[in-house]
Amino acid sequence: ILNVEQSPQSLHVQEGDSTNFTCSFPSSNFYALHWYRWETAKSPEALFVMTLNGDEKKKGRISATLNTKEGYSYLYIKGSQPEDSATYLCAFFNQAGTALIFGKGTTLSVSS
Amino acid sequence: DSGVTQTPKHLITATGQRVTLRCSPRSGDLSVYWYQQSLDQGLQFLIQYYNGEERAKGNILERFSAQQFPDLHSELNLSSLELGDSALYFCASSRSSEKVNEQFFGPGTRLTVL
Numbered sequence: 001i002l003n004v005e006q007s008p009q010s011l012h013v014q015e016g017d018s019t020n021f022t023c024s025f026p027s028s029n030f031y032a033l034h035w036y037r038w039e040t041a042k043s044p045e046a047l048f049v050m051t052l053n054g055d056e057k058k059k060g061r062i063s064a065t066l067n068t069k070e071g072y073s074y075l076y077i078k079g080s081q082p083e084d085s086a087t088y089l090c091a092f093f094n095q096a097g098t099a100l101i102f103g104k105g106t107t108l109s110v111s112s
Numbered sequence: 113d114s115g116v117t118q119t120p121k122h123l124i125t126a127t128g129q130r131v132t133l134r135c136s137p138r139s140g141d142l143s144v145y146w147y148q149q150s151l152d153q154g155l156q157f158l159i160q161y162y163n164g165e166e167r168a169k170g171n172i173l174e175r176f177s178a179q180q181f182p183d184l185h186s187e188l189n190l191s192s193l194e195l196g197d198s199a200l201y202f203c204a205s206s207r208s209s210e211k212v213n214e215q216f217f218g219p220g221t222r223l224t225v226l
Contacts, residue, residue, distance in 0.1 A: 031211050032211045032212050034214065034215070036217075042219075043114060043116075043202065043217035043218060043219055043220060044155070044202075044204075044215075044217045045114070045217070046214035046215060046216070049212050049213070049214050051212055089154070089155065091155075093211035100145075100157040100160070100168065100170060100211075101157070102147075102154045102155040102156075102157070103154060104153075104154040105154065
């Protein structure tokens with residue numbers, strides 16, 4: 001059974017704190033990993049698509065790294081702001097295209 | 113606004129009934145994905161269409177079916193509805209069928225089965 005695990009399940013930080021969370025996925029037959037940000041009452045929004053081992057992507061204060069050999073990706077948020085409060089989802093795609101699996105997400109809450 | 117539209121926004125129906133959810137992808141996107149999000153569950157991939165053809169299938173029940181029309185809009189048909197089918201149904205579109213293309217999600221249809 002293919003599984004995508006995200007940890008922690010939820011996280012509460014203060015404004016200005018930096019934080020990171022993990023997405024673990026099957027390391028075999030890897031094709032792509034997507035990160036999405038999902039704000040309450042809205043739809044998921046794409047952050048990054050990562051395909052190569054060692055990939056690092058950055059968008060403003062948010063960055064992500066990828067390790068396909070050990071099957072994990074980290075998402076980092078530097079200097080968290082209240083508007084970063086959201087659920088962050090990762091999604092694993094396998095080579096055959098038969099598996100498209102989302103994790104349950106990490107819910108981040110940032111207090112001012 | 114992602115450019116993906118879904119109708120209706122809310123749907124309340126009874127067990128045993130049949131409903132159709134509709135999705136219009138972003139202009140130029142050829143691929144449409146359907147997802148289900150139930151209480152306490154992550155997004156569950158149901159099915160993908162690309163340019164009118166079924167491309168990949170996930171955990172879609174036999175009571176559910178989908179199609180993509182020549183104008184690229186897609187419909188998800190849910191029949192013999194059960195209480196457990198109550199969920200938020202999302203459609204997403206992407207430029208092609210490539211797994212490296214980011215997906216753009218619609219606002220979702222909330223289905224309540226009573």
